[in-house]
Amino acid sequence: MGEKLPKVPGDPDTLSRPMRTLRVKMVLLGSSGVGKSSLALQFCKDEFRRTSPTVGCAYLTQVVHLREVTLRFEIWDTAGEEKYHSVTPLYYRGAHAALLVYDISNRDTFIRAQVWLRELEKQYLSGSTVLWLVGNKGDLEQRRQVSAQEGQSLANDRGLFFTETSALSGDQVEQLLLGVAHRVCECVGAQQGALSEWKETPHVDLCHRNTFNPFASCCKVGP
Amino acid sequence: MEGDSQRASASWENGTLAPGEHLRSDRADSPLPGLVEGTEPGAGQKSAMFVHAQSFEDLTAEAEEEVRREAEINKSGDGEEELKVLVGEKEQHSSDMTSESRTKEEDVTSEAWRSHRKHVFVLSDAGKPIYTRYGTEEALSSTMGVMMALVSVVEAEKNIIRSIQADGCKVVFLTKSPLVLVGVSRTCQSDKELLRELHYIYYQIVSLLTLTQLNNIFKNKQNYDLRRLLAGSEYLTDNLLTRLERDPGLLLSAVTCLPLASSTRDTVSSSLQAAKSKNLVFSILLAGDRLVTLLRKKDQFLHHIDLHLVFNLVGSSSSFREGEGWTPICLPKFNTAGFFHAHISYLEPASELCLILVSTDREDFFNMSDCKKRFMERLSKRSAYPALKEALKSPTYSVEQVGIPELRHFLYKSKSSGLYTSPEFPDVYKSDCEQERLMGLYQDLHSSLHHPTRPLRYVYRCGDTENLLAWVTSGFELYLCFSPLGTKALAVAAVTKLLKWIRKEEDRLFILSPLTY
């Protein structure tokens, strides 16, 4: 396969011919505590760490190389708390991909994901947005409250993609991001100009030269 | 140096505190500097960074009239019986502890729960529980009911209930419609100090929601369960309460700085100054709980309470370490009606340095992100950045450096800048418990200096474990802790010596030339 997961350094093939980098806006929605931030951390840093609840929203980036194109995911990890509800449209408006995350060991969060879905369908999203239902905490099999079938059939009914993940073990996390990347290319990328091109700004460049790069952690700029 | 004429002290509420020009020339060699505001060590050269820093008074001013009218209210009657329920008789409350949601699960009928030194409860006007420091609100609903009964009884009599004393406990009420805050304390803090703390809690809640939103919610639905909106943020209030016990800044209504060579600080400040943007109001660079620098829009002042709320937010959450944070925040002393939007990020993943960019526009994320990049770009081109990182290794200093043998610890606040300095706690006060005890002593002294009817300018207290001296002038506030072997004469001599030392070090310990965009 000519595509690589984020952590693999670029192969000579991609280095030889410059590839376009397109910006993809992705939003993580769902109740607080379902593991949105943990998933975001897995997407971007390949690690699991316990962190405190998200305040407002966190912004992270990650680059995914596909055969034809490089995608720069700009990930908006929302807090999911009710008090921030009024600002959430900021984050899903214009999103190319939305992950609706729930916790398989907590049925309320599954219901809550459907509320988010209704809001998305009603309000802002065009048909070209990739909607993905994500059942996280797949490692908590013994405490499962929502079966995989239930998730899958909701997804089928509403035209969503579906994956169960574990941000804890990392299971299916890379596959999820890659899957989203492909679908975004298919659904959104087909429309000419739907994705804008990413241009490295000069000051980021300068940081590279100085060996001091405060952004390196969250923004691995592709080769 | 730019002209002294710009001194913003002239813009303080009534302008009378601005020092005369003649005093400013004495700056360097005055033997007892700073008896007048604006000339004390640590006073800024051009402009104040905060709204006028004497704000301990404006925190409690409303409360004071009442206190003056009747120092303590109505201890008898219905109140007393009900109070016993609150503060720890052996009666059992009915309680069903079903909720697993709070980690601070604790049986509210237990002895342990009753014996906490300080409880804080927040309820709505309608008596709905909103917050409790210990245990869960559900389990406490009967207790909350009792409190509401107390509040309504006294309000009906056209008294606003302030405080009740019983069984070694003091209960203090603060009504800030639509909220009622109640503190139950076994400490010997004054009403005023307890009220000050309740005010902080009130502002913490407002900063999450805005007062406008709070009012609207309760106007539409008197019975609203506010915990829904505060869910996930209780830890901010918990942490703020801990800070109130430990952080001298909250006591002094002041902020402390990272000790830093002034040339380095100036470079950092000017790099930040260059990274401006139309809607950017404040840029704040923190090293842990210490201020490295603060930039503000001309004519916009940050209040120290708002700054402490920002400190609390940043210090309480590790979530800003992942990527860049973007959150609505209300700065209640600035404006209770609206949200600012704060871009919060660390300069490097493992660094203590956290940059907070406060914008008026909720769609300003990428502009703020760009400001940060420009700041980093400038900073990394200069030697200031390594110097700043070096300074992080010694964020504090030991009292030995002052060279006064009997002196164990001190707090010094420059009133005009709203900044304070203090050495690290010496070994005798290293444990949490000893530290809180010393803070308690400082709070006592603070109460005496700020007593609503009989404020003292000067206090000296001898004790078995330490001697204390406190002194307030129009320029500064000073609290010193000496070994119990010292004498009063030594203590008084130490003040002069200490002030000289602070004057000598003020470049490093304070922000003397704050900038604006």
Ligand SMILES: Nc1nc2c(ncn2[C@@H]2O[C@H](COP(=O)(O)OP(=O)(O)O)[C@@H](O)[C@H]2O)c(=O)[nH]1
């Ligand atoms: N067992 C398990 N725990 C997880 C998983 N993902 C997250 N968590 C935990 O769930 C809690 C909430 O996670 P967080 O990422 O903050 O959720 P968010 O509020 O949706 O961002 C944390 O204690 C995480 O450590 C997972 O896949 N499995």
Ligand SMILES: [Mg+2]
């Ligand atoms: Mg989160």
